[in-house]
Amino acid sequence: MLKETFQELVSRYTEDQPTVQELWSEIETYYSGEGRYYHTLHHLENLLNQLIEIKPLLKDWNTILFTLFYHDVIYDVLKPDNEEKSAxxxxKRMKQLQIPDEIIQRCKAQIxxxxxxxxxxxEDTNYFTDADLSVLGQDWEAYAVxxxxVRKEYAVYPDALYNPGRKKVLEHFLAMNRLFKTAYFYGKYEKQAVENLxxxxSML
Structure with a gap:
């Protein structure tokens, strides 16, 4: 479904099928890269499923989809600017497709x-970032996976470095007034997410 969704999306802006295939191959290559364990095509599939459930609540579905496919396209655990590089x-790719600049800027802001x-x-941005965090509110078995x-993606770091860093990330989330900004995701995942975090x- 992921590939078909991307192809259908891009085909709304170009009839050049070789370009459509080329752009999908690039997405597939990035998300299947060595060292990726969480930020993979499987993550995109899960995110797409979350977003499909709330599609009627979203104002700009096309922009949301572009954000989905490109938000983690660049991912290097040694660099702090993955989101900026992904945006x-x-x-660049959306300009190549001659997509209106308003959509491009909205997508980049969401990333x-x-x-x-x-x-x-x-509000579309809030729904997207909430969907991106939805893994935090899954049952403990899924969260543990x-x-x-995530730990495997940071395998370059020993526990002595990873654990304190991971604790800071968890504490950042736990210090938030609420993890999920929208009523839909808050009601569905907040309680379990806090418990999981x-x-x-406590295990680190």
Missing amino acids: ELAG LATKSHVQSGD YAEH RTEH
């Missing part, structure tokens, strides 16, 4: 919003 590549997951004045995959924190 940059998204903008950058995944860096901090703070409240946005744009997520946490394990506290449990992982």
Whole structure:
């Protein structure tokens, strides 16, 4: 479904099928890269499923989809600017498709919003960042797999460095007034997410 969704999306802006295939191959290559365990095509599939459930609540579905496909396209655990680089590549590819600049800028802003997951004045952005965090509110077994995959992505760091850093990330989330900004995701995942974060924190 992921590939078909991307192809259908891009085909709304170009009839050049070789370009459509080329752009999908690039997405597939990035998300299947060596060292990726969580930020993979599987993550995109899960995110797409979350968003499909709330599609009627979203104002700009096309922009949301572009954000979905490009928000983690660049991911290097040694670099602090993955969101900026991902937004940059998204903008480049969307300009290539001659997509209106208003949509491009909205997409780039949504990608950058995944860096901090703070409240946005744009409700579509809040729905996207909430969907991106939905893994935190899954049952403990699924959350534990997520946490394990994140640890594998940071395998370059020994526990002595990783654990304090991971604790800071968890504490950042736990210090938020609420993890999920929209009523839909708050009601569905907030309680379990807080419980999961506290449990992982206690295990480090």
